Amino acid sequence: MTKLLRLAGLAIVLVVSLLFAVFVGDQGPWYFAWVIGTVMIILISGAGAIMLDAQSGLSADGEI
Amino acid sequence: MEFINPDVVDLSRFQFALTALYHFMFVPLTLGLTFMLAAMETVYVVTGRQIYKDMAQFWGKLFGINFAIGVATGITMEFEFGTNWSMYSHFFGDMFGTPLAIEGLMAFFMESTFVGLMFFGWDRLSKQAHLAITYLVALGSNLSALWILIANAGMNMPEGAHFDPETMRMQFESFVNLVFNPDAQAKFVHTSVAGYVSAAMFVMGISAFYLLRGQHRQFAARSFRMAALFGIISTVAVITLGDVLGRLDYEKQPTKIAAIEGLWHTSNPPFEPWIVAALPDDARQENHYEIGVPLVLTPLITHTFDQPITGMHELEEAAGPRIRSGIDAVAALRRYGVTHSSTDLAQFTAHEQDMGYGLLATRHAPGQDVTAIPADQIDDVVRATQPDILPNVFVTFWSFRLMVFLSLWFFALFAISAYLSLKRRLERSRLLLKLCMWSIPLPILATEFGWITAEAGRQPWTVFGWLPTFLSASSHGVSYMVFSLIGFVLLYSVFIAAELYLMFKFARLGPEHDSMEPHAPATPQASAFDMRPMAS
Ligand code: HEM
Numbered sequence: 001m002t003k004l005l006r007l008a009g010l011a012i013v014l015v016v017s018l019l020f021a022v023f024v025g026d027q028g029p030w031y032f033a034w035v036i037g038t039v040m041i042i043l044i045s046g047a048g049a050i051m052l053d054a055q056s057g058l059s060a061d062g063e064i
Numbered sequence: 065m066e067f068i069n070p071d072v073v074d075l076s077r078f079q080f081a082l083t084a085l086y087h088f089m090f091v092p093l094t095l096g097l098t099f100m101l102a103a104m105e106t107v108y109v110v111t112g113r114q115i116y117k118d119m120a121q122f123w124g125k126l127f128g129i130n131f132a133i134g135v136a137t138g139i140t141m142e143f144e145f146g147t148n149w150s151m152y153s154h155f156f157g158d159m160f161g162t163p164l165a166i167e168g169l170m171a172f173f174m175e176s177t178f179v180g181l182m183f184f185g186w187d188r189l190s191k192q193a194h195l196a197i198t199y200l201v202a203l204g205s206n207l208s209a210l211w212i213l214i215a216n217a218g219m220n221m222p223e224g225a226h227f228d229p230e231t232m233r234m235q236f237e238s239f240v241n242l243v244f245n246p247d248a249q250a251k252f253v254h255t256s257v258a259g260y261v262s263a264a265m266f267v268m269g270i271s272a273f274y275l276l277r278g279q280h281r282q283f284a285a286r287s288f289r290m291a292a293l294f295g296i297i298s299t300v301a302v303i304t305l306g307d308v309l310g311r312l313d314y315e316k317q318p319t320k321i322a323a324i325e326g327l328w329h330t331s332n333p334p335f336e337p338w339i340v341a342a343l344p345d346d347a348r349q350e351n352h353y354e355i356g357v358p359l360v361l362t363p364l365i366t367h368t369f370d371q372p373i374t375g376m377h378e379l380e381e382a383a384g385p386r387i388r389s390g391i392d393a394v395a396a397l398r399r400y401g402v403t404h405s406s407t408d409l410a411q412f413t414a415h416e417q418d419m420g421y422g423l424l425a426t427r428h429a430p431g432q433d434v435t436a437i438p439a440d441q442i443d444d445v446v447r448a449t450q451p452d453i454l455p456n457v458f459v460t461f462w463s464f465r466l467m468v469f470l471s472l473w474f475f476a477l478f479a480i481s482a483y484l485s486l487k488r489r490l491e492r493s494r495l496l497l498k499l500c501m502w503s504i505p506l507p508i509l510a511t512e513f514g515w516i517t518a519e520a521g522r523q524p525w526t527v528f529g530w531l532p533t534f535l536s537a538s539s540h541g542v543s544y545m546v547f548s549l550i551g552f553v554l555l556y557s558v559f560i561a562a563e564l565y566l567m568f569k570f571a572r573l574g575p576e577h578d579s580m581e582p583h584a585p586a587t588p589q590a591s592a593f594d595m596r597p598m599a600s
Contacts, residue, residue, distance in 0.1 A: 030246075030249035030250055030252070030253045030305070030308070031244075031249055031252070031253070033253065034252065034253045034256065034257075037253075037257075037297075037301055038099060038260075040297070041099070041103075041260065041293075041294055041297045041298060041301075042099060042102060042103040042106060042294075044293050044294075044297060045100075045103050045289075045290040045291075045293040045294040046103050046104075046106055046107045046110070046290070048289045048290060048292075048293040048482075048485075048486070049104075049107050049116070049286045049289055049290050050107060050110075050111060051289075051486075052285060052286055052289050052485075053111070053113065053286075055488060056282075056285075056488075063488050063489075063491060064275065064281055064282075064284075064285040064488060064490050064491050
């Protein structure tokens with residue numbers, strides 16, 4: 001049930017994002033690009049850190 | 065009639081420029097660090113690893129210093145509009161006031177409230193709730209910048225307003241046009257992301273310092289990698305949006321783009337060189353020692369190979385008829401103020417779009433009154449006013465270039481840093497680590513150059529094409545202006561000194577909690593600034 005709710009929540013976010021994109025698309029898309037871009041920057045930098053955890057095998061003395 | 069004192073205007077401009085530049089030493093870090101904190105905390109919530117909480121808390125502490133000292137510097141500027149720029153506030157207040165009021169609400173209610181929860185809520189909120197608060201702080205600080213940039217875009221490209229001859233001011237007509245002004249959109253993203261670049265360089269530089277000293281290695285490695293990736297994407301975005309702003313200037317502010325490019329004569333597409341360096345001479349209206357790269361300017365600015373860019377001489381020539389028509393507009397408006405007759409209104413409406421150019425001629429009119437220019441002197445007044453439509457070319461040209469050259473440096477530094485971090489070869493590259501450390505202030509410098517480009521390039525207008533700067537100031541005495549200027553310089557210098565002292569102190573001390581370096585000494589000084597009442 002919680003999984004379903006989460007998926008529904010995600011779907012609502014996606015629909016709102018799409019509507020937002022269509023609306024601002026007429027006006028010039030930069031606000032929308034900022035929202036998407038910021039999320040992307042956060043996810044990529046976070047993924048980079050998690051990759052480092054995997055690379056170092058959680059040990060404290062490997063090369064950095 | 066009261067005469068305009070040019071010294072008061074210059075002092076008001078100097079004071080505003082100074083307070084704005086001081087203020088903007090704090091803003092970029094706030095805009096960027098909040099989202100970096102959100103990124104670190106997201107990783108903490110997703111992985112549950114303590115080190116990311118340590119990171120969010122330590123960088124959050126440095127953000128707190130910047131926020132606490134910087135927040136006050138913005139407030140003075142809002143008051144300056146009323147005290148020093150009362151004519152501007154009357155003329156454009158209807159437009160400017162709306163976004164400024166929303167900004168106040170965002171900054172004081174949203175951002176400040178959530179900042180408190182972010183600092184004091186670590187032990188009182190669930191992980192997820194705290195993360196949501198951190199995102200709200202980031203959103204709040206960036207959205208308050210959004211409203212300021214919407215207001216600033218209104219001054220550069222007034223959209224969503226019209227001049228009302230009854231009230232003698234710009235009247236607000238469309239909130240949607242105000243908010244979705246293409247200039248506002250591009251300015252917001254350019255400036256917000258410039259903040260991301262500044263924060264990324266800050267985190268990367270301080271992490272490089274720890275790596276150079278072999279301290280907090282795991283903490284620094286993760287911070288460094290996140291910052292390098294954050295920085296490289298942000299730099300690409302800043303450059304992209306810089307290009308958009310340049311194109312908008314080409315379409316809507318031809319004098320600004322011509323000054324930015326040091327283009328005295330209309331370009332010759334597609335061969336016109338992009339001038340890399342030169343000494344623009346405003347007095348003689350030419351460049352000395354030009355070094356250029358052919359074939360670059362036209363596609364760079366116009367995104368075509370055949371559209372010319374109008375040069376400053378040609379813009380000056382084209383302004384002649386507009387100044388003449390503007391003088392008619394001002395005269396008709398003056399008459400309409402007395403007679404309220406439909407004939408005078410019709411005459412004004414016919415020349416309305418040039419009114420600003422008529423106001424620009426005020427300085428050269430007898431008794432600063434364009435309606436008093438004798439018919440045989442109109443040509444002289446028009447000729448004297450024509451060069452006034454240009455901004456200071458030397459300042460605009462070089463501030464733009466310094467911003468652009470710095471962005472190329474950031475691109476190279478972030479790219480190499482991200483690569484070496486991903487390859488885990490950072491500690492061998494000591495020179496790179498040192499360069500990262502020394503580059504910490506450079507993005508903030510680039511943002512200052514950005515503002516100088518935008519604002520010096522907008523001259524001679526406060527509201528582009530409508531209201532000249534020299535007509536926008538209040539009528540203070542020179543001594544009042546000098547006195548308040550000295551006060552601001554002293555006060556703000558104390559703020560900057562305090563910021564630098566605290567930043568150096570707490571950055572040197574390093575993270576108080578470093579879960580991957582259990583023997584790191586817990587320093588008593590560090591806990592003195594601990595903002596959490598019950599540290600975990
Ligand atoms: C190739 C790179 C860049 C280009 C082409 C570029 C272009 C521009 C232009 C044309 C303006 C004036 C906008 C106006 O008409 O008002 C501007 C303003 C500005 N720039 Fe840049 N820029 C670049 C890089 C940067 C970097 C690296 C930073 C800071 C890290 C930065 C920060 C700013 C700021 C704060 C402003 C003032 C606010 C605004 O008008 O948006 N820029 N930039």
